[in-house]
Amino acid sequence: QLEVVExxxxxxxxxGSLRLSCVASGFSLNTYAIGWFRQAPGIxxxxxxxxxxSGDITDGVNSLKGRVTISRDSAKNTVYLQMNNLKPEDTxxxxxxxxxxxxxxxxxxxxxxxSWGRGTLVTVSS
Numbered sequence: 001q002l003e004v005v006e007x008x009x010x011x012x013x014x015x016g017s018l019r020l021s022c023v024a025s026g027f028s029l030n031t032y033a034i035g036w037f038r039q040a041p042g043i044x045x046x047x048x049x050x051x052x053x054s055g056d057i058t059d060g061v062n063s064l065k066g067r068v069t070i071s072r073d074s075a076k077n078t079v080y081l082q083m084n085n086l087k088p089e090d091t092x093x094x095x096x097x098x099x100x101x102x103x104x105x106x107x108x109x110x111x112x113x114x115s116w117g118r119g120t121l122v123t124v125s126s
Contacts, residue, residue, distance in 0.1 A: 002026040002115060004034070004096045009120030012086055020081040020120060022096030029053065029072055033099035034079045036060070036070060037109050038122075040092035047107035048094070051079060060107040063089070086124045093119040 008020040022034060035050035037060070047060030049070040059065055069082040079096065096117040097109070104112050 002032075002098060004098055004115065004117040006094065006096045006117045006120040009094060009122045011123045011125065013126050014087055014124055016086050016124070017082070017084045018086065018122060020083070020094055020096075020122075022079040022081070022117065024077045024079070024098070027098070029074050029077055029079065031102065032114070033101065033103045034072070035097045035099065035104050035107055035113070036068075036079075036081045037095045037097060038090075038092045039095070039119075040089070043092075045095070045109045047104075047109065049081065050099075050104040050107035052103035054102070056103065058104055058107040083122075086122075088124045091122060091124050093121050095119045 033052045036048040039045040050058040051070050072079045097113045098115050100114040
């Protein structure tokens with residue numbers, strides 16, 4: 001079974017950092033692209049950052065540019081999302097997703113996504 005499982009969410013103060021992890025099982029990161037997406041209350045799910053099977057990165061929403069870094073460890077079959085200088089508006093559920101192919105042409109939720117993880121909650125609050 002091809003699946004992804006997220007972890008690493010939690011409560012963090014504004015200006016703080018978190019590193020989310022996405023562990024893939026049943027497939028290799030060298031075969032499928034992985035994307036990080038988030039859903040804030042009352043806002044449609046949006047792309048954060050995506051990484052292709054060859055390691056190319058596609059940015060998601062502009063509001064996160066410069067504050068997030070996606071990376072992967074092929075040996076651990078894990079993709080990470082490092083988030084810095086977090087803001088209250090970054091609060092939401094962060095999802096990891098496997099693409100249908102080797103890349104996300106655009107880092108947006110939609111037909112390119114083959115499967116979703118259950119998500120991990122990030123709360124930015126003082």
